[in-house]
Amino acid sequence: MIDETHNPALTSWVESARGHPDFPVQNLPFGIFSPSGGDRRPGVAIGDAILDLRGVAGLLPAEVAAVVQADSLNALFALPAIARRALRRRISELLSVTAFRDAVAPHLHDAAGCTLHMPTRIGDYSDFYVGIHHARNIGAMFRPDSPLLPNYRWVPIGYHGRASSVRMSGEPVRRPKGQIKPPDADAPVFAPTRRLDFELEMGVWIGPGNAPGEPVQIDAAGDHIAGYCLLNDWSARDIQAWEYQPLGPFLSKSFHSTISPWVVTAEALAPFRVAQAARAAGDPRPLDYLWSDADQAAGALNVELEVHLSSRAMRERGMAAHRISQGSATSMYWTPAQMVTHHSSNGCNLQPGDLLGTGTISGETQESCGSLIEMSRGGKTPVTLPGGETRSFLEDGDEVTLSARARADGFVSIGFGPCCGRIAG
Amino acid sequence: MIDETHNPALTSWVESARGHPDFPVQNLPFGIFSPSGGDRRPGVAIGDAILDLRGVAGLLPAEVAAVVQADSLNALFALPAIARRALRRRISELLSVTAFRDAVAPHLHDAAGCTLHMPTRIGDYSDFYVGIHHARNIGAMFRPDSPLLPNYRWVPIGYHGRASSVRMSGEPVRRPKGQIKPPDADAPVFAPTRRLDFELEMGVWIGPGNAPGEPVQIDAAGDHIAGYCLLNDWSARDIQAWEYQPLGPFLSKSFHSTISPWVVTAEALAPFRVAQAARAAGDPRPLDYLWSDADQAAGALNVELEVHLSSRAMRERGMAAHRISQGSATSMYWTPAQMVTHHSSNGCNLQPGDLLGTGTISGETQESCGSLIEMSRGGKTPVTLPGGETRSFLEDGDEVTLSARARADGFVSIGFGPCCGRIAG
Numbered sequence: 002m003i004d005e006t007h008n009p010a011l012t013s014w015v016e017s018a019r020g021h022p023d024f025p026v027q028n029l030p031f032g033i034f035s036p037s038g039g040d041r042r043p044g045v046a047i048g049d050a051i052l053d054l055r056g057v058a059g060l061l062p063a064e065v066a067a068v069v070q071a072d073s074l075n076a077l078f079a080l081p082a083i084a085r086r087a088l089r090r091r092i093s094e095l096l097s098v099t100a101f102r103d104a105v106a107p108h109l110h111d112a113a114g115c116t117l118h119m120p121t122r123i124g125d126y127s128d129f130y131v132g133i134h135h136a137r138n139i140g141a142m143f144r145p146d147s148p149l150l151p152n153y154r155w156v157p158i159g160y161h162g163r164a165s166s167v168r169m170s171g172e173p174v175r176r177p178k179g180q181i182k183p184p185d186a187d188a189p190v191f192a193p194t195r196r197l198d199f200e201l202e203m204g205v206w207i208g209p210g211n212a213p214g215e216p217v218q219i220d221a222a223g224d225h226i227a228g229y230c231l232l233n234d235w236s237a238r239d240i241q242a243w244e245y246q247p248l249g250p251f252l253s254k255s256f257h258s259t260i261s262p263w264v265v266t267a268e269a270l271a272p273f274r275v276a277q278a279a280r281a282a283g284d285p286r287p288l289d290y291l292w293s294d295a296d297q298a299a300g301a302l303n304v305e306l307e308v309h310l311s312s313r314a315m316r317e318r319g320m321a322a323h324r325i326s327q328g329s330a331t332s333m334y335w336t337p338a339q340m341v342t343h344h345s346s347n348g349c350n351l352q353p354g355d356l357l358g359t360g361t362i363s364g365e366t367q368e369s370c371g372s373l374i375e376m377s378r379g380g381k382t383p384v385t386l387p388g389g390e391t392r393s394f395l396e397d398g399d400e401v402t403l404s405a406r407a408r409a410d411g412f413v414s415i416g417f418g419p420c421c422g423r424i425a426g
Numbered sequence: 427m428i429d430e431t432h433n434p435a436l437t438s439w440v441e442s443a444r445g446h447p448d449f450p451v452q453n454l455p456f457g458i459f460s461p462s463g464g465d466r467r468p469g470v471a472i473g474d475a476i477l478d479l480r481g482v483a484g485l486l487p488a489e490v491a492a493v494v495q496a497d498s499l500n501a502l503f504a505l506p507a508i509a510r511r512a513l514r515r516r517i518s519e520l521l522s523v524t525a526f527r528d529a530v531a532p533h534l535h536d537a538a539g540c541t542l543h544m545p546t547r548i549g550d551y552s553d554f555y556v557g558i559h560h561a562r563n564i565g566a567m568f569r570p571d572s573p574l575l576p577n578y579r580w581v582p583i584g585y586h587g588r589a590s591s592v593r594m595s596g597e598p599v600r601r602p603k604g605q606i607k608p609p610d611a612d613a614p615v616f617a618p619t620r621r622l623d624f625e626l627e628m629g630v631w632i633g634p635g636n637a638p639g640e641p642v643q644i645d646a647a648g649d650h651i652a653g654y655c656l657l658n659d660w661s662a663r664d665i666q667a668w669e670y671q672p673l674g675p676f677l678s679k680s681f682h683s684t685i686s687p688w689v690v691t692a693e694a695l696a697p698f699r700v701a702q703a704a705r706a707a708g709d710p711r712p713l714d715y716l717w718s719d720a721d722q723a724a725g726a727l728n729v730e731l732e733v734h735l736s737s738r739a740m741r742e743r744g745m746a747a748h749r750i751s752q753g754s755a756t757s758m759y760w761t762p763a764q765m766v767t768h769h770s771s772n773g774c775n776l777q778p779g780d781l782l783g784t785g786t787i788s789g790e791t792q793e794s795c796g797s798l799i800e801m802s803r804g805g806k807t808p809v810t811l812p813g814g815e816t817r818s819f820l821e822d823g824d825e826v827t828l829s830a831r832a833r834a835d836g837f838v839s840i841g842f843g844p845c846c847g848r849i850a851g
Contacts, residue, residue, distance in 0.1 A: 125590050130673060140672075150671050155614050156605055160673035161586035161680065165550050165775050166638065175639040177772035180581055180713065189580050191713045191771070213591065213682075214600040240772070246575050247565075248555060248585035249674020252772040255586065257638075288605065288616045346616070347602035347665070347677040350590050 002086075006093040007272050009413045013096045015109065017048030022406075023416030024048055026097050029089060030263035030418075031074055031228065033118040036110045041072040041118050046263050046418070047096055049112050056108030060095060062087050074120045074227075074264065078208045079353035082224035082267075085208065089268050117262035119169060120230075121206065121354030126167055126258070127344060128202075128234060128358035129159040133279055133334040135363040138375040154284050157291070157335040157343040159360075162234075163255035167356065170261050170418075173425040176397065177256035179240035194237035196380070197395040197424065200361040201308050201371035201403055203330060204232035205337050206264050207355040214348040219293040222338035225351065228264035229302075229337075231403045231420035232358050235259065238374055238394070260356070261403070261420035269415060273407035274299040279334045290346055291339050300336035304407045305329055306362060308371070313398030315388050322402060323387050325376065328369035330405075332362055397426030427511075431518040432697050434838045438521045440534065442473030447831075448841030449473055451522050454514060455688035455843075456499055456653065458543040461535045466497040466543050471688050471843070472521055474537050481533030485520060487512050499545045499652075499689065503633045504778035507649035507692075510633065514693050542687035545655075546631065546779030548592055551683070552769060553627075553659060553783035554584040558704055558759040560788040563800040579709050582716070582760040582768040584785075587659075588680035592781065595686050595843075598850040601822065602681035604665035619662035621805070622820040622849065625786040626733050626796035626828055628755060629657035630762050631689050632780040639773040644718040647763035650776065653689035654727075654762075656828045656845035657783050660684065663799050663819070685781070686828070686845035694840060698832035699724040704759045715771055716764050725761035729832045730754055731787060733796070738823030740813050747827060748812050750801065753794035755830075757787055822851030 005011070006027065012019055013026035024030065024046040034044045034051050044051040054061070054069040061069065065088050068076035080088075095101045130136055133153070140148035152158065176197055182189035208227035211217050217225050234254060241253030277297050286292065293300070306329060311322035335343075340359070345351055361371040370376040373394055376384050383391035395401070400423040408414040430436070431452065437444055438451035449455065449471040459469045459476050469476040479486070479494040486494065490513050493501035505513075520526045555561055558578070565573035577583065601622055607614035633652035636642050642650050659679060666678030702722050711717065718725070731754060736747035760768075765784070770776055786796040795801040798819055802808050808816035820826070825848040833839045 125588055127588075127676075152605075152607075152614075152668055152671065155607075156669050158669070158673055159676050161588050161676065163550055163552075163586055163774060164589075165777055165780075166773075168638075175773055178641075179772050180577075182577075182580075188710065189577075189713065191715050213593075216603075237772070243577055244581050244583070245672075245674075246577065247670075247674070248583055249670075249672070251552075251584050251586065252769070252774065255774040256772040285613065288614065290616050344677070347604050347662070347681040348591075348600055349588060349677065349680040352590055355590075 003271050004090065006089055007412060009411065011097050013047060014099050014102045015048045015050055015096060017050060021048045023418050025413050025415065026093060027413045028265065028269050028415040029092055030265045030269065031077065031120065032263045033073060033120050034115045035118065037114050043069045043074060043077060045092055046112065050109040051112050051115055052096065053108040053110060057095060057105055060104065061091055073122050073354065075122055075354035078121065078206060078227040081209055085227065086268055089266065117169060120262065120264050123164040123167055123354060123356050124352045126162040126164040126356045127159050128162040128360060129157055129340050130360040131157060131333045131335040131340065132360050132362040132371060134332055134365050135361040135371055135375065138363060138370065142379050157340055159344065160249045162358065166255050167258045167260060170259055170421045172259065172422065174235055174257050174422045175425050177237055179237055179252050180243055181239040182243045189243060194239055195394065196238035198236045198238050198373045199395065199401045200234040200236055201306055201326065202232040202234050202361055203359045204230040204260055205340065205357040205359070206230065207351045207353060207357065210352040211345050211350055213350040216348060217342055217345040219291060219296060219338055219342045222341040223267065225341050226267045226337055228266040229270065230264060231261040231405055231417050233259040233401060233403055233420055233422055234358055259420055259422040261418050263418045265415065265417055270302060270407055272409045272412040273303045275301050275303045275331065277301045277336055279332055291342060296336055296338045300338050301333065302330045303409060304405050307404045309402045310386065311400045312386060312390055312396065314390060315386065318388060320387055325384060326368065326370055328362060328364040328371065330362060332364055333359055395424050397424050399424050428696050429515065431514055432837060434836065436522050438472060439524050439527050440473045440475055440521060442475060446473045448843050450838050450840065451518060452838045453690065453694050453840040454517055455690045455694065456502065456545065457688045458498060458545050459540045460543065462539050468494045468499060468502060470517055471537065475534040476537050476540055477521065478533040478535060482520060482530055485529065486516055498547050498779065500547055500779035503546065503631060503652040506634055510652065511693055514691065542594060544594060545687065545689050548589040548779060548781050549777045551587040551589040551592055551781045552584050553587040553785060554582055554765050555785040556582060556758045556760040556765065557785050557787040557796060559757055559790050560786040560796055560800065563788060563795065567804050582765055584769065585674045587783065591680050592683045592685060595684055595846045597684065597847065599660055599682050599847045600850050602662055604662055604677050605668055606664040607668045614668060619664055620819065621663035623661045623663050623798045624820065624826045625659040625661055626731055626751065627657040627659050627786055628784045629655040629685055630765065630782040631655065632776045632778060632782065635777040636770050636775055638775040641773060642767055642770040644716060644721060644763055644767045647766040648692065650766050651692045651762055653691040654695065655689060656686040656830055656842050658684040658826060658828055658845055658847055659783055684845055684847040686843050688843045690840065690842050695727060695832055697834045697837040698728045700726050700728045700756065702726045702761055704757055716767060721761055721763045725763050726758065727755045728834060729830050732829045734827045735811070736825045737811060737815055737821065739815060740811060743813060745812055750809060751793065751795055753787060753789040753796065755787060757789055758784055820849050822849050824849050
């Protein structure tokens with residue numbers, strides 16, 4: 002629902018928030034931070050600053066005062082959606098009404114001097130496969146005759162991921178070792194991956210959970226989503242190719258997954274909801290448990306996505322990172338509400354602070370691919386970087402940055418902050 | 427290592443422990459329990475009683491006194507293996523030397539009056555596929571010409587599972603709904619599974635973890651295993667068949683997984699270690715990172731496994747549960763140490779209290795299958811129960827109980843306690 006917090010005329014008394022590309026007062030994402038020398042606590046990004054929610058606990062709704070004492074957002078995400086919305090309205094008020102300035106300003110910290118931490122203790126991380134162009138691109142490499150499997154347009158395909166290796170933006174990525182079997186070899190070798198890739202995904206943070214055996218209904222699914230982040234699901238393609246049958250990807254993914262630190266709330270994204278448009282004419286209508294007129298009409302997200310890459314050589318020569326991909330979250334074949342509903346449809350209990358990945362989001366063109374294996378067509382057509390280097394897969398020293406921006410006519414656009422990782426070595 | 431705690435002549439002053447089939451003084455498994463009206467705390471099963479470790483904290487090694495104050499075993503499992511072994515020796519002493527009786531006996535609770543809880547807060551649950559006969563039986567249904575895929579004898583195949591739906595023995599199992607596509611239908615339906623199955627597995631509890639990017643070496647892997655349990659990985663075969671390509675099983679497994687409550691320690695199982703013998707002549711030698719002479723010589727577990735089933739009709743007629751399968755953990759193609767080493771070989775960090783499943787353990791014969799889909803050959807040869815009922819898959823009211831016993835000449839055999847679940851409805 003769109004309310005006063007989205008009013009484009011609203012401005013903050015925090016000067017750096019005015020015209021801020023990511024964190025104007027219309028955004029207000031949640032995160033966990035520690036000020037220099039301080040302990041971990043919940044905060045809200047506003048311009049170049051972070052508001053310490055503990056510091057202003059006395060000014061917040063009573064049901065929130067306790068949860069901001071925690072060192073993770075799990076308890077905050079467990080609040081019912083109505084309480085989450087009330088909290089947003091109050092924070093918007095505190096940061097825009099000048100009368101609150103004296104009481105609130107002492108609890109602002111310069112973001113540059115703070116450390117950001119994992120927003121939740123992730124109970125479970127599941128990764129979906131809702132980028133239909135990605136599924137088709139990858140499928141075509143393995144099955145040229147039938148790139149999309151028969152279940153794709155019926156089932157929001159997903160799999161369980163590894164929660165322990167989800168890490169913060171900025172943490173170096175170590176190139177994993179694993180079993181690799183060259184096509185012409187009789188036996189595999191155990192060696193560092195030679196086909197290290199990124200995957201451009203969005204992450205969905207679960208708010209209130211569901212009890213075991215009690216699925217979330219599609220029209221209620223939105224209330225179970227606390228917010229969104231960016232997710233780079235680093236992948237070792239050669240390890241993946243050898244290990245993935247019959248039970249799916251395992252060690253090719255579980256060495257490291259990078260998230261952006263700020264949780265852009267479902268509420269902040271309300272003005273950027275659009276109709277689900279990735280289903281083509283002639284595609285089957287989803288089964289009833291996945292169907293909602295409201296979700297079809299406004300369940301997709303108009304979020305622009307970009308991937309930048311800089312190599313060590315580029316940085317040494319003072320060159321800026323190069324944009325290698327630009328796409329849109331509207332390429333998702335299934336909406337976040339459908340992901341939540343499907344995941345819980347067997348009675349599986351989702352819990353506050355769980356993370357769902359969308360799967361790689363690719364567009365229809367080579368310029369909008371969400372992974373290098375797609376851009377380089379499995380290594381056959383390497384990508385050329387501005388300095389003349391080429392890339393089929395990632396080299397040591399490469400840095401990949403995902404970014405996102407939500408736009409809609411008549412509203413202030415908001416960003417997600419960077420999701421960044423550099424290959425160590 | 428075998429020490430005085432395994433001495434078959436050792437007896438406890440707890441009378442019910444003498445000759446106890448599961449919990450003689452040579453076992454001493456850990457669990458989390460609450461006495462009537464009390465809170466959750468760590469305990470040790472001894473005969474028909476449970477020793478409250480908090481109550482005897484003052485008698486335990488200093489490094490343990492703090493971790494027994496927790497309401498889960500995560501902190502205890504984080505202790506280095508040497509501390510875990512010292513704790514075992516001390517508990518063995520407290521429960522066998524009569525001089526400790528007066529100090530210890532007040533902290534024994536009748537197990538029948540206690541409630542057992544999840545032993546750890548499971549960070550991540552991963553499920554392997556090390557039962558080679560199971561892999562071959564299932565593979566033969568899908569690929570009669572090549573039941574085992576080319577990677578099976580090289581890679582300890584596994585996948586990420588769902589931690590939130592791992593539940594205690596005794597919790598009713600709700601039949602899940604999901605997408606099912608009959609072979610002759612054009613479209614799937616969303617309906618309760620008609621092919622509900624059990625899977626006989628062992629669970630491996632992770633002790634001390636490894637730091638991100640720092641794999642566990644095969645010869646150190648044993649120190650990272652705190653203990654074992656039984657695991658029933660309930661499966662909806664019709665949902666599985668439709669959803670599993672290309673990313674593996676998802677909702678067909680994540681509705682419910684049942685574990686036995688007691689953690690039988692790696693130390694208690696020391697006398698029951700045997701040579702790895704499931705690899706056939708001519709099979710490839712595992713790659714170096716998975717190879718250890720010591721692990722090959724004594725890394726397998728001589729644990730007998732049984733599955734009992736009782737239907738509602740059988741119980742109404744006063745009939746005992748019927749044993750439908752009897753096998754051995756020696757059918758595992760990869761040892762627990764190899765599972766741990768492989769899982770961390772890409773740098774993935776395992777954490778104390780994580781759970782690994784072995785995958786279904788089947789023997790070579792129809793009488794030793796670890797699942798109904800194997801016993802009934804995909805439904806073609808139903809199993810007959812003593813009262814005349816037949817089963818291709820589980821019916822509402824069916825109760826499945828897994829049990830296990832470790833035996834070795836010259837040692838007192840120990841058991842795991844039941845892993846039990848009844849299909850609701």
